[in-house]
Amino acid sequence: MQREAPTLAHVARLAAVSENTVSRVIRNKGPIAEETRKRVIEAIDSLGYVPNRAAGALASSSSLIIGVLLPSLSNIVFPEVLRGIHAALADTPYQAMIGVTDYDLLQEQKLLGSLLAWQPAAIVTTGFDHTDASRRMLEQSGIRIAELMDIDDRPIDIAVGLSHRGAGRESARHLVARGYRRIGYVGHDWSADRRAHFRYEGFRQGLQEAGLSPAAEFRFEGASSTMAGREALAQLLGRGGDVDAVVFSNDDMAVGGFMHCLGAGLAIPERLALFGFNGLDIGQALPRPLSTIRSNRFLIGRTAAEKLLEARERPAEPQIIDTGFEIVEGATA
Amino acid sequence: MQREAPTLAHVARLAAVSENTVSRVIRNKGPIAEETRKRVIEAIDSLGYVPNRAAGALASSSSLIIGVLLPSLSNIVFPEVLRGIHAALADTPYQAMIGVTDYDLLQEQKLLGSLLAWQPAAIVTTGFDHTDASRRMLEQSGIRIAELMDIDDRPIDIAVGLSHRGAGRESARHLVARGYRRIGYVGHDWSADRRAHFRYEGFRQGLQEAGLSPAAEFRFEGASSTMAGREALAQLLGRGGDVDAVVFSNDDMAVGGFMHCLGAGLAIPERLALFGFNGLDIGQALPRPLSTIRSNRFLIGRTAAEKLLEARERPAEPQIIDTGFEIVEGATA
DNA sequence: CTGTTAGCGCCTTCAG
DNA sequence: CTGAAGGCGCTAACAG
Numbered sequence: 287m288q289r290e291a292p293t294l295a296h297v298a299r300l301a302a303v304s305e306n307t308v309s310r311v312i313r314n315k316g317p318i319a320e321e322t323r324k325r326v327i328e329a330i331d332s333l334g335y336v337p338n339r340a341a342g343a344l345a346s347s348s349s350l351i352i353g354v355l356l357p358s359l360s361n362i363v364f365p366e367v368l369r370g371i372h373a374a375l376a377d378t379p380y381q382a383m384i385g386v387t388d389y390d391l392l393q394e395q396k397l398l399g400s401l402l403a404w405q406p407a408a409i410v411t412t413g414f415d416h417t418d419a420s421r422r423m424l425e426q427s428g429i430r431i432a433e434l435m436d437i438d439d440r441p442i443d444i445a446v447g448l449s450h451r452g453a454g455r456e457s458a459r460h461l462v463a464r465g466y467r468r469i470g471y472v473g474h475d476w477s478a479d480r481r482a483h484f485r486y487e488g489f490r491q492g493l494q495e496a497g498l499s500p501a502a503e504f505r506f507e508g509a510s511s512t513m514a515g516r517e518a519l520a521q522l523l524g525r526g527g528d529v530d531a532v533v534f535s536n537d538d539m540a541v542g543g544f545m546h547c548l549g550a551g552l553a554i555p556e557r558l559a560l561f562g563f564n565g566l567d568i569g570q571a572l573p574r575p576l577s578t579i580r581s582n583r584f585l586i587g588r589t590a591a592e593k594l595l596e597a598r599e600r601p602a603e604p605q606i607i608d609t610g611f612e613i614v615e616g617a618t619a
Numbered sequence: 620m621q622r623e624a625p626t627l628a629h630v631a632r633l634a635a636v637s638e639n640t641v642s643r644v645i646r647n648k649g650p651i652a653e654e655t656r657k658r659v660i661e662a663i664d665s666l667g668y669v670p671n672r673a674a675g676a677l678a679s680s681s682s683l684i685i686g687v688l689l690p691s692l693s694n695i696v697f698p699e700v701l702r703g704i705h706a707a708l709a710d711t712p713y714q715a716m717i718g719v720t721d722y723d724l725l726q727e728q729k730l731l732g733s734l735l736a737w738q739p740a741a742i743v744t745t746g747f748d749h750t751d752a753s754r755r756m757l758e759q760s761g762i763r764i765a766e767l768m769d770i771d772d773r774p775i776d777i778a779v780g781l782s783h784r785g786a787g788r789e790s791a792r793h794l795v796a797r798g799y800r801r802i803g804y805v806g807h808d809w810s811a812d813r814r815a816h817f818r819y820e821g822f823r824q825g826l827q828e829a830g831l832s833p834a835a836e837f838r839f840e841g842a843s844s845t846m847a848g849r850e851a852l853a854q855l856l857g858r859g860g861d862v863d864a865v866v867f868s869n870d871d872m873a874v875g876g877f878m879h880c881l882g883a884g885l886a887i888p889e890r891l892a893l894f895g896f897n898g899l900d901i902g903q904a905l906p907r908p909l910s911t912i913r914s915n916r917f918l919i920g921r922t923a924a925e926k927l928l929e930a931r932e933r934p935a936e937p938q939i940i941d942t943g944f945e946i947v948e949g950a951t952a
Numbered sequence: 953c954t955g956t957t958a959g960c961g962c963c964t965t966c967a968g
Numbered sequence: 969c970t971g972a973a974g975g976c977g978c979t980a981a982c983a984g
Contacts, residue, residue: 293960293961293962294961294962294963295961295962303970303971304970304971304972305961305962305963305971306962306963306964306970306971306972307969307970307971309962309963310970313963316969316970317969317970318969318970319969319970322969322970336732336733336735336736337736337961337962338677338736338738338960338961338962339673339736339737339738340672340673340674340676340677340682340737340738340960340961340962341673341677341960341961341962341963341976342961342962342963343673343676343962343976344671344673344674344677344960344961344962344963344975344976344977344978345961345962345963345964345975345976346962346963346964346976347963347976347977349673351716359698359699359701359702359705360698360699360702362695362698364698365692365693365695365697365698366692366693368692368717369692369693369719372692372717372718372719379733381716381717381718381733381734381737382716382717383684383714383715383716383717384701384705384714384715384716384717385714386702386705399669400669400712400714401714402669403669403670403671403672404672404673404714405671405673511900511904512900512901512904513900513903513904515904516904541901541904542904545904545905545906548881548906549906567844567845567846568845568874568901570846571844571845571846571848571849571874571875571878572878573878573881573882626976626977626978627977627978627979628977628978636954636955637954637955637956638955638977638978638979639954639955639956639978639979639980640953640954640955642978642979643954643979646979648979649953649954650953650954651953651954652953652954655953655954670977670978671976671977671978673976673977673978674960674976674977674978674979675977675978675979676960676978677960677961677962677976677977677978677979678959678960678977678978678979678980679960679978679979679980680960680961680979
């Protein structure tokens, strides 16, 4: 079988108009007589015509691709951002093309190069840290750029996310307000995950406002995970540090901490209060829902994609969109 | 700034060869004198030339895109498959273009259309269920097709995954072998998730081999989640059914069940044994690691992408690649 | 081993 | 409101 796919020319012939007119109808561009439009649409339907995107991209030197660079897919956080992006693109002709950087700026640079080779309409990436070469490519491409997750710096075009410093600060304030004074910190390796580091800094700052400093700290070498959180809390407590609350670098770690307490028979929050970050479902399904901060990942992705499609030109001034965060009271702190 | 991006012609001029020769060097195609190749590579580097993929796709009527259709991004299972795909594509010029179907076959059909408009080198999709139109598009496209996750049917080209019926059967056998006799089932809505349904059928079959049938069943209306599992188990037990073990439709549900037992003070596995499916990290980080079946999602994604790139032509006979599954003993059953 | 010649299918520009 | 002409950047087929 495998008939040649119909092209603009076929549609044009069938509708007895020029290719150009068909093209205009498809792109909803320029004035078209209602009569003509109807004829063209019929021809398209009857042939089952599907425009060849590669040809369109070549001719217009701009494609219907949105390049998306994510640091990881292992953590549910980024798939949720991606889900938001897809939700915004669902009823548009745009398609997301994904790259995974593994939190590696050189990898980001390489992937950025291959994405730009498709002449995408826009690029979505994460954070403000880029190699000089990446930054140059992003700036000179002229296309819309969104930098996601964080908003505590100056974006190239737009930034969509929340203040991680602010979130860290709020977690400290929340615990202090509830009477905790010997507050520890359990985190994962943050050489790659800068935002976890920012939250930590905010956390220290929040404690300082109350004249406190971390009662104990433990940082796990490696990526965050439930298992890591479990082991890390065991380590922290094993050192005999006297803490009445622990802030974790994120919910994965905090859920692990919860598991440790269950195993070790530590009453939560009487003996030890736990506080996370992200507001994942799993935290809310614990026997006691986790006290944490909701980070609105889906919203970040959706907002970014919507904003990028709103205008083809970058705004005169870089723009910051704060998707905010909320304390989730829970029952562990 | 924003100099015009260099094209093949620029490189060709600088290296004093024809465009065609440059193209050959880039694509590693046809014989090239080592001398010439070196000159071309130098020119490419010095200009920072990046090939325009849209032009390449148009000229060759085939792009370096792998279209990937996933049912969902909410469940960590599919991001892990995607991670496997990306791992296999990482050192190739291929890029994944994603579509999310929300378990909707019509949505799959629509997305398939837009993906094919890019003339991708291959399509990765999920399961064997497609609309007639989708199936026609897949078959007639002539490109390589991988159908992931399940292997209990005849694929269009290749299938990569595991036997969900087999996995369901093994979970029943495992529990029977350990002496459980009053075995219940807790699942999520499977009108969309056919594979969960297949596991359930296998489970029943496994019980039947021992002359048993499910002691109680409860199906939650909606997608699987930890919270759903927690509530569903509460419902099942609330009915006063007398069960000594429960098989869940997946680990998310099973972890929720674990949480219910914790809250209700039911000893695991003495009072109630729990069994999941997938082998997620979270299950292994519980105070007692979850007894479950590992489904090798990453491997499925990676194997599929590798196989697709091995040959441009479909094999004479549809091929099935069984990535298997393993019982994870755990401590909850 | 390398060059020449024609497009790929669409969009942009300019006329009408 | 519609059409004609040209070209986007690359690759395929053939020639040498």
